[in-house]
Amino acid sequence: MNFFEHQDQARNNTRKLILLFALSLLFITVTVYLAAVVTLSGSSKGSKSRSSRYSSINCTQPRSAAGEPRVSTNFNDPAERFQSRNPNSVAVSPSLRVPCPPVTQKAAFSWWNPSLFFTIGTGTVVIVGLGSLYKIQTLKAGGSVIAQEMGGRLLLSEMAHPEERQLLNVVEEMAIAAGISIPAVYVLDGEQGINTFAVGFTSNDAVIGVTRGTLDVLSRDELQGMIGHEFSHILNGDMRLNIRLIGILHGLLVLYITGRVLINCRPGGKEGNALLAFGIALVVIGSFGLLCGRLIKSEISRQREFLADASAVQFTRNPAGLAGAMNKIANHPYGSLMQHPAAEGNSHLFFSSALHFGVLGSLFSTHPKAEQRMRRIEAFKGKYATQTPTFGGSSRSPLVGQAGSTTVARHTNIQANAAQVVDQVGTVTSEHYAYAKALLGQLPESLLSGIREPQGAIAIVYGLLLDTQNAAVRTKQLEWLKQVEPADVIEKTLALSADIDVLDPRSRLPLVDLTIPVLRQSDTDQHQRLFKCIQGLANADGRWSLSEFVLYAVLRHRLQPSSVTSPQSTEFTTIGQIWSDCLILLSGLAQVGQTGTDAITYAFRSGVHRLPGAGQEILPDAPPACNMKTLKYSIDRLNLATPKLKQAIVDACAHTVLLDNKVTVQEAELLRAIVILLDCPMPPFLNIGSKRIKA
DSSP, X not given: OOHHHHHHHHHHHHHHHHHHHHHHHHHHHHHHHHHHHXXXXXXXXXXXXXXXXXXXXXXXXXXXXXXXXXXXXXXXXXXXXXXXXXXXXXXXXXXXXXXEXXXXXXXXXXXXXXXXXXXXXXXXXXXXXXXXXXXXXXXXXXXXXXXXXXXXXXXXXXXXXXXXXXXXXXXXXHHHHHTSOOOEEEEETTOOSOOEEEEOSSTTSOEEEEEHHHHHHOOHHHHHHHHHHHXXXXXXXXXXXXXXXXXXXXXXXXXXXXXXXXXXXXXXXXXXXXXXXXXXXXXXXXXXXXXXXXXXXXXXXXXXXXXXXXXXXXXXSOHHHHHHHHHHHHHSTTTTOOOSGGGTTTGGGBSXXXXXXXXXXXXXXXXXXXXXXXXXXXXXXXXXXXXXXXXXXXXXXXXXXXXXXXXXXXXXXXXXXXXXXXXXXXXXXXHHHHHHHXXXXXXXXXXXXXXXXXXXXXXXXXXXXXXXXXXXXXXXXXXXXXXXXXXXXXXXXXXXXXXXXXXXXXXXXXXXXXXXXXXXXXXXXXXXXXXXXXXXXXXXXXSOOHHHHHHHHHHHHHHSOHHHHSOOOOOBOSGGGGHHHHHHHHHHHHHHHOOSHHHHHHHHHHHHTTSTTGGGSOOOSSOXXXXXXXXXXXXXXXXXBXXXXXXXXXXXXXXXXXXXXXXXXXXXXXXXXXXXXXXXXXXXXXXXXXXXXXX
8 A cells, every 4th residue: 555545544444443432432321321220229229118117107097996997977177088088197086096007119120211311321421522522632732742641751962862862863864764854752761661652643743752671772773673663653644543542532531530539529428328339330331441442442553563564674674673673572571561651541652562461462452462573574584685775876975966066956857757756655765764864974064963953953944045046145135134133143054054055955855854853842933933034035036936935835834833733624525626726736846847838738737637537627728827825825725635635636746747757856846845745755856767866
C-alpha cells in the first residue's frame, strides 16, 4: 500500500473504533442497569421485611356473643361507618374482639424496568461521553500533552548530553529523509525499560518519546531502528488513530473513577450502604470497561506494529539494528515495561508492550509476541546490502555548491516519472536517509550552531530570504530589517548568509525544517512577528518570488498552532467540490515549469485530464490566472479532501510538472511545498528515474 491507501485504512480503522466503542458502551450500560436492579431489589426486600413486622400486629374485628362477626346497623355512628367500609381495620368500639391474621401484599419482581433502563442508559452515556470529550479536549494541544503526562522532559539541543545529542541527530536525519517537520523529543527519565513512542494529530505536532533505559542500553544502529519504527507510525496515519483511541477509551475508565468516588465519599446510614454497593458495582463494571478498552486497542494496534517494523527496516536497510533492539529488550531486567500510571491508557503507543498481562497476554496485549516480530525481522536479513549512495556521480557534497554554481543548479533538470512521485509520498528510502545524514554532517558549523538557538534560527530564516541575484534589492531588505530587528540579529543574519548563499538550493527546505524545533518553543505572538518580518523582506522588491512563497508557506504550516492542526472533519469527497481549486493549483505549476502560452496550456491540460471525472467538468480554454494568495487559498481547501482525492491531485500535479519527463529545481521546490501543505510528506528529490541531480 502507498501513503494514501494507509490513510484510507486509518480512516476505516477509526470507523471500526467507533463501532467497537459503541458495543462496549452498550455492554456497560446493560451491566450498570443490572447492577442497579439488583441493588434496588435488595434494598426493597429489606424495606418490606421491616414493614411486615409492623403489619403483623394483632388486628381485631367485632364479633357477637355467638362468635360471628357483628354487623352494625347504626350508620349514624362514624366509627361504625368506617368499620363497615374497612372490615380488617382495628375497631374502636369496646365490644368483644378477637385477633385476625395480617394481610400482606407481595410485589412481583421484574428484571425489566423501561424507565430505570432509560435513566441508567442516559446517565452512563453522559458520564462516558463527558469523560471522552474532556480527554479529547485536553489532547488538542498535540502529542506534547501525552509526553508530559508520562513524565517526559523536553529535550533541548543546547542542553543535551552526548547520548541525547545522538538521539536528536537520528530524529533529525529521519525527519529530513521523510520530508516532515522534525518532531519534538521527550526523554522519560524515570523509566528504565527499553521503549519509545510517537504521538500527535499530524506530523506538525508529533513528538517522539524515549525512555532513559533506551538511551543507556542501545547502540546507535539499534536506536535508529526503533526511531524508524516510530516514524512509520507518523507517516502511515497511526498517530491520529492512536490519539483518538486515548480520548475515546478514557470515557470507559470514568465509570471506574466514579465508583471509587462513591465509595470514598458516601454518607453514613442506610443510604450510604446503598451507595457503597452501587459504587462497588461501578468499580467492577469500570474494570470491565478497562478490559473492553484493552481488547479494542489490541484489535486495532497489532497488525500496524508488523508494518512499522517492516518500514523501519526499509528506512535504514539495517535489519540487524532493529533485531538487536528486540534482543536487548528480551534480555533486559525491566524489558519494555513502563512504571508510570499513565502507561495503562497509552499502552498502544509504545514500540513494545508497556504492560504485563500474564497468561492473558495473547488476548489483551497491544503488540504481537516478540517471537513473531523477530521472525519477520530476521526474514529481511540478506535482502539489503550495505550501500553508500552517490549523488550526481560526484564525490563533492550534494549540499554545498562550488563558487558560481548556485545559478546553474537552479536550472538543472531531473529525469523523473510521475508515478514514482506519487509512490514516494510518505516513504523513506536508504538514499534519502543517507542524504539527510550527509546534510547534517556537512553543514557548516555556523549553521549547525544557529539551528540550535532561537536567535540563530531566526537569522537563518532571514538569510534564506535575502536576494542573491540583485544587490539593490538585498540592500533594501537589510535596510528594512534594521528598522524592525536589533543589531545583533542583523549581524548574525549577515554572518550566516555567507554560508547560506553557497548551499545547493535543494537544501533550502531541509534547512528550514531544521529550525522548526527551536522556533516551535516561541509563543504565537513571536511567530506572528516572524511572519510579518518575512512578508516585509519578500515585499522589498514589490513582488513575491517562488522561493519566498515556498519558504513562507511551509514555515507557517509547520508552526501553525496545534488547535489548527487538530483533526478536521473532511469536507470534500468529490472532485466537483474542489474543481476550481484544482485548476488554480495546476495553472500555477504549469506557469512555473513552462514558458510560452502554448506550452503552459498543454502542461495545464495534461494535469487536468489526470483528475477523476475530468470529462464531466467544464474545462477552461486557458489556464486561470493565479497569484500566490489564490494559490495558498486553494491549497488550504484541497487539504480538506479525502486521501483518495489527494492522491489524484498529487498525481495530476506530478504529470503537469513532469510533462517533459524533467523537473527543474524550482518546480521540485514548489511541488514539494504543495504536497507538504496537503499534509502528504514528500522526501527530497534525489534520483527519481534513472538520472540524478547534477550540482
